[in-house]
Amino acid sequence: MNKEINQEMIEVSIPHRAEYVSLIRLTVASIANSMGFDIEDIEDIKVALSEACSNAIMHGGCDVGDNFLVQFMMEKASLTISVSDFGKGYDKNSIQEPKPGELNEGGLGIFIIKSLMDDVHIDTGSSQGTSIKMIKNLREES
Secondary structure, eight states: OOTTOSEEEEEEEEESOGGGHHHHHHHHHHHHHHHTOOHHHHHHHHHHHHHHHHHHHHHOOOOTTOEEEEEEEEESSEEEEEEEOOSOOOOGGGOOOOOGGGOOSSSOHHHHHHHHSSEEEEEEETTTEEEEEEEEEOOOOO
């Protein structure tokens, strides 16, 4: 594990196009690997980030020329990832946890992100866009 990191931040501005999600997945895999995350955690982080980026692309409501932002905050014991769009936002209280017998395509992104990451915060509202902040902590080595 790289114990030299106290706190570093990388910010990437991404076009609202699905083909760029693979670039962000590669970026986070490289960052997480350099921090000492194991392969299982790296895969979880990649899936959660893909879901957050897909939400930004689908619901960001921006013009074709606009981008969404992805920030990676690397600290000694955790990786914080924020995905922010500049769309119309939504009422986060309207999102219900899915019931096992009623799974539909779509609407599972936030549930998946929360199940894979250690901590998730959503900041959204009318006309302010949406920011999903996801935190994954490094596990203590046994």
